[in-house]
Amino acid sequence: MxxxxxxxxxxxxxxxxxxxxxxGLDVRIFGxxxxxxxxxxxxxxxxxxxxWASDLSDPAGRFGLAAYCARENLPAEHGRPLPIEHFASYxxxxxxxxxxxxxxxxxxxVRAAPDxxxxxxxxxxxxxxxxxxxxxxxxPFTEIPRxxxxxxxxxxxxxxxxxxxxxxxxxxxxxxxAGQAALETAALxxxxxxRVRILARSPR
Numbered sequence: 743m744x745x746x747x748x749x750x751x752x753x754x755x756x757x758x759x760x761x762x763x764x765x766g767l768d769v770r771i772f773g774x775x776x777x778x779x780x781x782x783x784x785x786x787x788x789x790x791x792x793x794w795a796s797d798l799s800d801p802a803g804r805f806g807l808a809a810y811c812a813r814e815n816l817p818a819e820h821g822r823p824l825p826i827e828h829f830a831s832y833x834x835x836x837x838x839x840x841x842x843x844x845x846x847x848x849x850x851x852v853r854a855a856p857d858x859x860x861x862x863x864x865x866x867x868x869x870x871x872x873x874x875x876x877x878x879x880x881x882p883f884t885e886i887p888r889x890x891x892x893x894x895x896x897x898x899x900x901x902x903x904x905x906x907x908x909x910x911x912x913x914x915x916x917x918x919x920a921g922q923a924a925l926e927t928a929a930l931x932x933x934x935x936x937r938v939r940i941l942a943r944s945p946r
Contacts, residue, residue: 744768747861747871749849751775751841753833755877757799760840764801770869772845772861776833778879779826782902786930788823790922796824798833800840810835852876887918901927910936917941 746762748755751773759771774780789796797806810832811818818824837844847863854860858872884900891898901923904910907930917928920942931938 743857744770744869744871746770746873746875747772747859747869748875748877749773749852749861750877750879751837751844751846752778752877752879753798754879755875756833756837756841756844758875758877759842759844760798760800760805760836763842769842770845770871771842772847772849772863774846774848775837775844776830778881778902779830779833781905782881783826784901784904784907784927784930785827786907786933787826787926789826789829792820793818793822793824794820796829798836798840800836805836805840807832890918907931907934907936910934912936915939 745767746758746769748759748762748769748771751759751771753776755771755773756775759769762769793807793811797808807824807829808818810816811828813835814828814831816828845863847865847867849861850864852859852861852874855870858870859874861869861871861874863869881902884902886898886900901917904927907927910931911934914937915931917924917931917938917940920940924940924942928938928940
């Protein structure tokens with residue numbers, strides 16, 4: 743029986759694990775560290791927050807982004823965008839330095855149990871915990887607009903499906919939306935020679 747089981751090994755999951763372990767709890771954390779940052783964001787994208795506001799959290803404050811950048815001789819300056827790749831690498835370093843060991847298997851299900859919770863891994867192993875923290879990020883909540891769902895996956899995809907936009911080079915692409923991911927994806931597409939347009943709702 744674990745005190746805490748954490749589902750997800752991104753910035754929040756790793757930070758919770760670091761604090762919980764330091765508090766003396768029996769902690770298990772599951773998931774591929776920084777998976778959404780490593781596998782679901784296009785190369786060339788930048789972190790939208792300032793470096794000083796992008797730290798993962800450990801109790802002693804020793805493993806912030808500035809510490810990693812100093813170690814790797816990377817800039818971490820206000821007003822200077824940080825490449826996503828650097829932030830993902832920082833998260834992996836944090837996982838090694840400040841978190842309990844990460845079990846990279848995915849959790850397939852979590853359900854209530856008489857003594858807390860029962861979690862089952864993707865390969866069928868069962869774990870029991872008094873508490874569960876869900877730190878699954880945004881990927882489970884991605885959505886394709888209803889109006890275009892019927893076009894099929896060969897014609898419609900979500901921006902998080904593309905860590906590499908090179909296969910769109912020379913093609914004609916319409917980006918739906920005007921949020922950070924949409925606009926930065928459109929900019930990266932245009933930079934590589936893709937014919938790109940943006941469709942977005944007007945303010946009401």
